[in-house]
Amino acid sequence: MAARDKHGPDAPWGDGFKVIGKPNRKVDALAKATGEAIYTDDISLPNMLHSKTLRSPHAHAKILSIDTSKAEALEGVYAVLVGSELPIKYGVIPWTPDENVLATDKVRFIGDEVAAVAAIDEDTAIEACELIEVEYELLETIVTAEQALVTPEPPIHDDRKKRNNISKHVELEFGDVDAQVDDADLVVENDYYFHSTTHTAIEPHCAVATFGNDGRLTLWSSTQITHYVHRALSRVLEMDPAKIRVIQPNVGGGFGGKSDPFALEFITAMLSKKSGRPVKMLWTREEVFYAHRGRHSMQMHYRTTAKSDGTITSVDAKLLIDGGAYSSFGLVTTYYSGQLLTGPYAFPNYRFDSTRVFTNRPPCGPKRGHGSVQPRFAFEVQLDEVATKLDIDPIEIRRKNFLGENTTTINGQRITSNGFLECLDAVEEASDWKSKHRKMRYGTGIGVAGSMYISGTNYPVYPNKMPQAGVQLKVDRSGLVTVFTGGNDIGQGSNSMVAYCVAEEMGINPDSIKVVAADTDLCPVDLGAYSSRVTFMVGNAAIDAARKMRNKIVEAVAEHWKVEKESVRIIDGTVYNLDNDEETLSQREAFHVTEEKFDTLGSTGSYNTPTLGGDYRGGTIGSSPAYSFTSHVAEVDIDTETGEIEVKKIWVAHDCGRALNPILVKGQIEGSTYMGAAEVSLENYEMNRFSLHAGPSLLDYRIPTTLDTAEIEALIVESIDPEGPYGAKEAGEGPLHSAIPAVANAIYDAVGIRLRELPFTPAKVLAALKEKDEVTADA
Amino acid sequence: MRVFHLKINGDTVDVAAPEHYTLLEILRYELGLTGSKQGCDKGDCGSCTVQVDGVPMLSCLVLPSTVESKAITTIEGLAVQHRSDGGEGASLLQNAFDAAGALQCGFCQPGMIMSAQALLESNATPNRDDIKQALAGNLCRCTGYTQIYTAVESAAKDGGENGCS
Ligand code: FES
Ligand code: FES
Numbered sequence: 001m002a003a004r005d006k007h008g009p010d011a012p013w014g015d016g017f018k019v020i021g022k023p024n025r026k027v028d029a030l031a032k033a034t035g036e037a038i039y040t041d042d043i044s045l046p047n048m049l050h051s052k053t054l055r056s057p058h059a060h061a062k063i064l065s066i067d068t069s070k071a072e073a074l075e076g077v078y079a080v081l082v083g084s085e086l087p088i089k090y091g092v093i094p095w096t097p098d099e100n101v102l103a104t105d106k107v108r109f110i111g112d113e114v115a116a117v118a119a120i121d122e123d124t125a126i127e128a129c130e131l132i133e134v135e136y137e138l139l140e141t142i143v144t145a146e147q148a149l150v151t152p153e154p155p156i157h158d159d160r161k162k163r164n165n166i167s168k169h170v171e172l173e174f175g176d177v178d179a180q181v182d183d184a185d186l187v188v189e190n191d192y193y194f195h196s197t198t199h200t201a202i203e204p205h206c207a208v209a210t211f212g213n214d215g216r217l218t219l220w221s222s223t224q225i226t227h228y229v230h231r232a233l234s235r236v237l238e239m240d241p242a243k244i245r246v247i248q249p250n251v252g253g254g255f256g257g258k259s260d261p262f263a264l265e266f267i268t269a270m271l272s273k274k275s276g277r278p279v280k281m282l283w284t285r286e287e288v289f290y291a292h293r294g295r296h297s298m299q300m301h302y303r304t305t306a307k308s309d310g311t312i313t314s315v316d317a318k319l320l321i322d323g324g325a326y327s328s329f330g331l332v333t334t335y336y337s338g339q340l341l342t343g344p345y346a347f348p349n350y351r352f353d354s355t356r357v358f359t360n361r362p363p364c365g366p367k368r369g370h371g372s373v374q375p376r377f378a379f380e381v382q383l384d385e386v387a388t389k390l391d392i393d394p395i396e397i398r399r400k401n402f403l404g405e406n407t408t409t410i411n412g413q414r415i416t417s418n419g420f421l422e423c424l425d426a427v428e429e430a431s432d433w434k435s436k437h438r439k440m441r442y443g444t445g446i447g448v449a450g451s452m453y454i455s456g457t458n459y460p461v462y463p464n465k466m467p468q469a470g471v472q473l474k475v476d477r478s479g480l481v482t483v484f485t486g487g488n489d490i491g492q493g494s495n496s497m498v499a500y501c502v503a504e505e506m507g508i509n510p511d512s513i514k515v516v517a518a519d520t521d522l523c524p525v526d527l528g529a530y531s532s533r534v535t536f537m538v539g540n541a542a543i544d545a546a547r548k549m550r551n552k553i554v555e556a557v558a559e560h561w562k563v564e565k566e567s568v569r570i571i572d573g574t575v576y577n578l579d580n581d582e583e584t585l586s587q588r589e590a591f592h593v594t595e596e597k598f599d600t601l602g603s604t605g606s607y608n609t610p611t612l613g614g615d616y617r618g619g620t621i622g623s624s625p626a627y628s629f630t631s632h633v634a635e636v637d638i639d640t641e642t643g644e645i646e647v648k649k650i651w652v653a654h655d656c657g658r659a660l661n662p663i664l665v666k667g668q669i670e671g672s673t674y675m676g677a678a679e680v681s682l683e684n685y686e687m688n689r690f691s692l693h694a695g696p697s698l699l700d701y702r703i704p705t706t707l708d709t710a711e712i713e714a715l716i717v718e719s720i721d722p723e724g725p726y727g728a729k730e731a732g733e734g735p736l737h738s739a740i741p742a743v744a745n746a747i748y749d750a751v752g753i754r755l756r757e758l759p760f761t762p763a764k765v766l767a768a769l770k771e772k773d774e775v776t777a778d779a
Numbered sequence: 780m781r782v783f784h785l786k787i788n789g790d791t792v793d794v795a796a797p798e799h800y801t802l803l804e805i806l807r808y809e810l811g812l813t814g815s816k817q818g819c820d821k822g823d824c825g826s827c828t829v830q831v832d833g834v835p836m837l838s839c840l841v842l843p844s845t846v847e848s849k850a851i852t853t854i855e856g857l858a859v860q861h862r863s864d865g866g867e868g869a870s871l872l873q874n875a876f877d878a879a880g881a882l883q884c885g886f887c888q889p890g891m892i893m894s895a896q897a898l899l900e901s902n903a904t905p906n907r908d909d910i911k912q913a914l915a916g917n918l919c920r921c922t923g924y925t926q927i928y929t930a931v932e933s934a935a936k937d938g939g940e941n942g943c944s
Contacts, residue, residue, distance in 0.1 A: 023880075025877055026877070026882065029876070029877040029880075029885070030868075030877050032882045032885025033869060033873040033876045033877050033882055033888055034814070034854065034855070034858050034873055035812075035813070035815070035853070035855045035889045037885055038813070039816070041817065201886070201920055202826055202884070202887050202919070202920050203816070203818065204817075251884060252818075252886025253921055254884075285818070285823075490884060492883065663880035663926070666880070666925075667883055667921070667922055670922060670925045670926065671883065673923060675920075675923075698821070705915045705917075705918060706917075706924050707915045714925075
């Protein structure tokens with residue numbers, strides 16, 4: 001049975017929270033601050049080899065032959081690997097396996113992986129890669145999404161049933177959209193563009209693999225999805241999964257960029273098998289750019305109809321999504337691009353038509369706010385245009401169309417808690433909106449936007465009825481509680497969150513808890529750190545396991561003291577007899593008493609989503625047990641001479657259900673907002689006309705420094721979700737979305753131009769200002 | 780191969796390494812001082828920042844032969860220094876980063892902390908702008924920097940109160 005049925009948002013002992021909601025330290029922060037924390041590249045095994053990959057210099061080509069003989073002959077080379085040795089395809093979504101570890105028949109983008117070498121050191125491996133001779137036959141390069149749409153031949157993937165370059169097409173209509181146009185008081189229709197951006201976690205991907213003489217494989221990898229990597233290894237290496245152990249050490253940031261299985265995980269495993277020695281592969285920063293899986297660029301057309309009072313009557317969307325060379329999460333992206341827009345506003349009628357195409361570019365995937373950041377940008381700008389045209393305050397129009405709580409969206413998503421109105425109130429007040437909007441001097445302005453996001457999804461990637469998250473507790477005679485969780489802590493603090501939940505539920509101090517995470521040999525399965533699912537699902541599983549353990553302790557101690565169970569209380573690691581002040585037990589003593597009664601102590605907990613989603617094909621994709629809500633207000637200063645946009649301050653209010661640790665929640669809100677704001681004009685994952693990346697380095701791809709980052713004020717709104725762990729929902733992805741349209745809308749307030757194509761470069765600002773001046777002059 | 784004579788965190792070490800190795804490679808792969816991180820190997824990210832005679836430097840751009848006579852401090856050295864000064868556990872600044880929630884993935888933090896430490900040593904009462912300037916070469920992809928400023932500010936405040944940095 002699922003944990004959600006058994007506990008709600010209240011404090012477990014009925015007299016307020018002791019751990020939850022407090023600014024507790026993270027379980028791993030001090031280790032990180034002192035340099036002790038081990039990341040994958042910090043691992044060095046005896047006798048370890050280093051490996052490198054040969055990558056394609058062509059965007060689209062057939063491989064006619066690969067000759068590795070010279071590389072193999074080089075001194076210091078221990079193993080060479082080519083694609084034909086691992087012919088089985090994989091992909092994170094089991095319906096679309098279209099990736100090979102190394103190219104078998106063709107290459108699909110510049111940087112696609114062709115061969116790999118393990119050698120005594122990196123320099124030798126690089127030298128050996130250069131000795132590999134590959135004969136290519138060039139094919140037409142599909143550079144843009146439009147080109148892909150009209151160019152079925154050559155198909156980038158020619159083993160699919162349909163010969164074309166369409167990766168996925170989804171068209172869904174709810175209500176009757178076209179019928180609204182005639183009756184509408186206002187129709188606003190425009191094109192929007194969201195460019196590609198990438199995660200740029202500061203830690204490059206890295207993997208270390210070793211095959212024992214017993215035929216067992218151990219892989220350490222900087223991944224967000226230990227479980228899926230485990231499954232993919234088993235599939236591609238054709239190995240019994242029970243003989244594979246995947247361990248995620250500390251991860252230096254993910255943001256969705258480490259949530260696919262990546263070639264280096266298979267390559268190191270296979271090279272280790274071939275060489276009989278442990279093998280490491282560390283990608284260069286340049287290689288990380290080629291791995292990408294970042295934000296899909298989207299060309300979007302939106303049409304919104306409204307009544308004169310601002311009520312939205314329909315929304316119609318058509319999207320063209322550039323998927324790059326492989327599917328990755330593309331099936332989900334295509335659905336998310338439409339499915340996640342149906343809140344925080346009520347859409348009485350809604351249609352979306354999304355097409356994801358393959359191009360000869362590095363594959364796109366799930367970047368923070370997967371698939372829904374782009375449509376959110378377009379729609380929030382369009383909603384602002386509706387407000388302007390109807391002369392309604394942009395915050396008011398958002399209130400007016402509020403979806404409500406405990407309701408269902410037009411596409412069948414169940415909404416429980418919803419703190420969106422409180423978010424709007426919070427940013428309105430904090431930003432002093434009323435005295436600023438339309439009242440600031442020319443060049444400065446303020447804008448608002450709102451959004452919602454999932455807290456996990458009930459779509460488990462591969463169909464199964466097992467729990468989506470599992471947690472196991474070991475209670476030791478020393479007084480220590482060890483929590484085993486499959487959850488991937490990628491810096492967001494999930495290990496700490498698990499410790500807080502267990503501590504709260506058991507009545508003990510987080511200091512007496514140790515969390516062992518993301519090791520497939522030791523930990524029960526969790527599906528991974530994606531879709532903002534970890535707090536909600538792993539948190540609930542942790543509470544479930546801890547509650548079972550606490551019940552045992554209470555029962556054993558009650559029997560020991562010969563009192564009713566209601567008289568036993570554990571507070572901060574000490575067990576009290578409420579009937580007798582004199583009688584207490586330490587945590588350790590209580591564990592002994594419990595072990596005497598129940599034998600060796602352990603418990604398990606799990607979480608699975610309820611049945612959710614609309615009753616139609618794809619109706620479960622994007623359906624979540626709870627949704628988070630966000631609102632941003634941005635204040636900008638536009639230099640009308642240079643076209644430069646300075647974002648002065650961003651206020652962001654986020655409904656995270658309950659803040660399990662307000663410091664960590666604020667960190668997520670601030671980090672998300674920073675990352676979103678950076679997509680407005682700084683970051684651009686750009687290719688040239690040959691499909692070659694324009695500048696795969698941290699110098700050319702401009703992620704913000706301290707000097708480029710606006711002041712961010714994070715405001716927490718707590719709607720207390722009925723099913724979240726103590727009422728919590730996600731905080732790690734939602735607060736990115738509306739940062740971008742809030743800036744766009746602020747630019748309109750500042751200088752009266754509507755920018756609809758990201759990124760907003762100074763040139764675009766100047767062109768729009770010029771156009772505006774010409775229109776004004778003509779009038 | 781060549782032998783480098785280095786002074787690292789108060790220890791004098793002789794390390795044999797390929798001539799072209801950077802200081803970062805020596806630290807991480809020859810000495811096992813893996814606290815300094817490599818995010819780009821090109822001088823763009825700051826995660827490899829160490830102090831050389833008290834000045835923050837990007838160890839991925841430093842050839843070890845150029846710093847043989849100098850005192851190199853890495854993230855591992857901060858707590859060591861703090862304890863030899865009579866303190867306990869981690870340094871004030873490291874603790875402040877922990878308390879402020881400034882550490883998410885933690886990968887930028889060794890470099891960030893080394894830059895911040897150098898700032899506090901030269902300016903015990905930095906304002907927000909001083910902090911931004913001092914940390915402008917250290918990219919953090921997780922935090923949005925706000926909690927990092929808070930950490931440095933609170934360490935400066937506590938350092939002032941306790942008469943140490
Ligand atoms: S690793 Fe030295 S600056 Fe990035
Ligand atoms: S904490 Fe992750 S990069 Fe700074």
